[in-house]
Amino acid sequence: MTPTTDTIAAIATAPGAGGVGIVRLSGARARAIAEAICGVALTPRHAHYARFAAANGDTIDDGIALWFRAPASYTGEDVVELQAHGSPVVLAELVQRCIELGARRARPGEFSERAFLNGKLDLAQAEAVADLIAAADAQAARAARRALEGEFSRRVEAIAADVLAIRVHVEAAIDFADEPIDTLGGAQLRARFDAAAHSLDELLRAAERGRRLRDGLHAVIVGPPNAGKSSLLNALAGSERAIVTDIAGTTRDLLHEVVRIDGVELTLVDTAGLREGGDAIEREGMRRARDELARADLALVVLDARDAEAGRRAVADAIAAVPQRLWIHNKSDLLPACATPPDADHLPVSARTGAGLDALHARLRTLAQGEGAGGEGAFTARARHVDALQRARGELALARAQLDADALELAAESLRQAHEALGEITGHVRADDLLGHIFSSFCIGK
Numbered sequence: 522m523t524p525t526t527d528t529i530a531a532i533a534t535a536p537g538a539g540g541v542g543i544v545r546l547s548g549a550r551a552r553a554i555a556e557a558i559c560g561v562a563l564t565p566r567h568a569h570y571a572r573f574a575a576a577n578g579d580t581i582d583d584g585i586a587l588w589f590r591a592p593a594s595y596t597g598e599d600v601v602e603l604q605a606h607g608s609p610v611v612l613a614e615l616v617q618r619c620i621e622l623g624a625r626r627a628r629p630g631e632f633s634e635r636a637f638l639n640g641k642l643d644l645a646q647a648e649a650v651a652d653l654i655a656a657a658d659a660q661a662a663r664a665a666r667r668a669l670e671g672e673f674s675r676r677v678e679a680i681a682a683d684v685l686a687i688r689v690h691v692e693a694a695i696d697f698a699d700e701p702i703d704t705l706g707g708a709q710l711r712a713r714f715d716a717a718a719h720s721l722d723e724l725l726r727a728a729e730r731g732r733r734l735r736d737g738l739h740a741v742i743v744g745p746p747n748a749g750k751s752s753l754l755n756a757l758a759g760s761e762r763a764i765v766t767d768i769a770g771t772t773r774d775l776l777h778e779v780v781r782i783d784g785v786e787l788t789l790v791d792t793a794g795l796r797e798g799g800d801a802i803e804r805e806g807m808r809r810a811r812d813e814l815a816r817a818d819l820a821l822v823v824l825d826a827r828d829a830e831a832g833r834r835a836v837a838d839a840i841a842a843v844p845q846r847l848w849i850h851n852k853s854d855l856l857p858a859c860a861t862p863p864d865a866d867h868l869p870v871s872a873r874t875g876a877g878l879d880a881l882h883a884r885l886r887t888l889a890q891g892e893g894a895g896g897e898g899a900f901t902a903r904a905r906h907v908d909a910l911q912r913a914r915g916e917l918a919l920a921r922a923q924l925d926a927d928a929l930e931l932a933a934e935s936l937r938q939a940h941e942a943l944g945e946i947t948g949h950v951r952a953d954d955l956l957g958h959i960f961s962s963f964c965i966g967k
């Protein structure tokens with residue numbers, strides 16, 4: 522990557538009026554531009570009170586100038602912060618003045634991108650900066666802090682180092698192709714494989730929890746027509762969001778509702794009941810329901826408790842690929858005080874009377890936070906990270922099988938792929954379009 526030499530400027534504080542507003546500069550000319558505006562020579566890490574001057578000498582505002590000398594700054598370049606009054610007009614004028622003096626307007630995320638390019642943050646940490654800024658509650662903020670401090674990155678790097686060691690061992694064995702692998706430390710190699718696979722599984726579970734902390738749990742309500750899916754959505758949302766009638770086929774389009782359970786976000790999606798036939802609109806609704814299930818973390822399967830078996834058969838195919846499901850035996854009020862359900866994933870509920878909803882809430886809370894999450898040591902992660910870890914896990918399993926079949930060259934290639942997948946997370950192996958994609962989702966000034 523070629524070093525960036527141009528100087529960027531942006532308002533770093535939130536849009537709108539505030540007590541203080543900050544314009545941030547980063548790059549080789551940051552100091553010179555700031556000194557021209559302030560009319561004083563800056564000392565590193567010293568708060569200078571200054572008058573910020575326009576081109577014609579008029580005062581734009583007065584405030585504080587702070588210079589962080591490279592490389593001891595957020596971006597690793599010379600950074601200057603001009604702290605003015607938090608007026609959008611004043612801040613826009615200050616940025617404009619920086620541009621007249623040779624700076625360029627920063628793109629969203631460009632300060633963090635430079636921090637990454639200069640080795641101040643790895644990619645997962647830079648993403649954690651954006652997650653911290655966007656965190657909706659204290660739990661999510663703490664988890665983002667942990668990712669920012671490098672908790673997640675350290676675990677990824679440790680596994681990458683293990684995979685690299687295995688790779689080196691396998692590559693070396695290829696050079697002694699005449700020897701069977703077992704005379705070349707094969708047993709030790711297999712033990713290393715198993716240890717790496719074990720750590721990777723643990724990290725994958727933690728990353729999946731981290732992803733749910735960040736993105737929330739995507740729960741799709743499915744079931745046969747008239748089982749009470751829309752009634753359940755209304756009961757969980759605490760309002761009459763969906764139309765409820767006793768006419769099968771009432772819900773045709775998807776209906777999204779976001780609820781929060783103890784700080785974890787849950788997106789509930791009501792869908793059209795799954796059945797054979799129906800008119801063109803209802804069939805389109807069922808198609809959408811199936812599409813939505815493809816993205817679901819959790820299927821909330823609503824059954825009419827009086828005929829649960831028929832309901833289960835109706836949805837079996839549609840939910841086969843959903844990672845988790847909860848079986849809601851609805852309309853329990855219509856049954857005589859019924860037998861206890863088989864396990865924690867089958868819940869008797871009445872959307873009408875509210876019976877069983879507390880137990881459902883508790884179960885959803887556990888699922889949304891991730892089983893055994895506890896909050897301790899949790900870090901935020903993204904779908905991109907989970908995907909990379911899954912690929913690494915798949916390649917590692919493949920490599921292990923290839924090793925057992927004495928196909929060392931294939932095993933080496935799979936290990937290379939696993940190693941690269943891990944490297945994508947921290948950005949140590951990277952594609953430039955991936956970078957652009959990640960940093961453009963940041964806010965300007967960060």
Ligand SMILES: Nc1nc2c(ncn2[C@@H]2O[C@H](COP(=O)(O)OP(=O)(O)O)[C@@H](O)[C@H]2O)c(=O)[nH]1
Nearest residue numbers: 747748749750751752765766767852871872873
């Ligand atoms: N007795 C009883 N009726 C319910 C319950 N939940 C829903 N219903 C009724 O079942 C019918 C279908 O409900 P709806 O929510 O539209 O079902 P959907 O087609 O699965 O969305 C309506 O007449 C509801 O009033 C329940 O827990 N108990």
Ligand SMILES: [Mg+2]
Nearest residue numbers: 750751771772
């Ligand atoms: Mg409905």
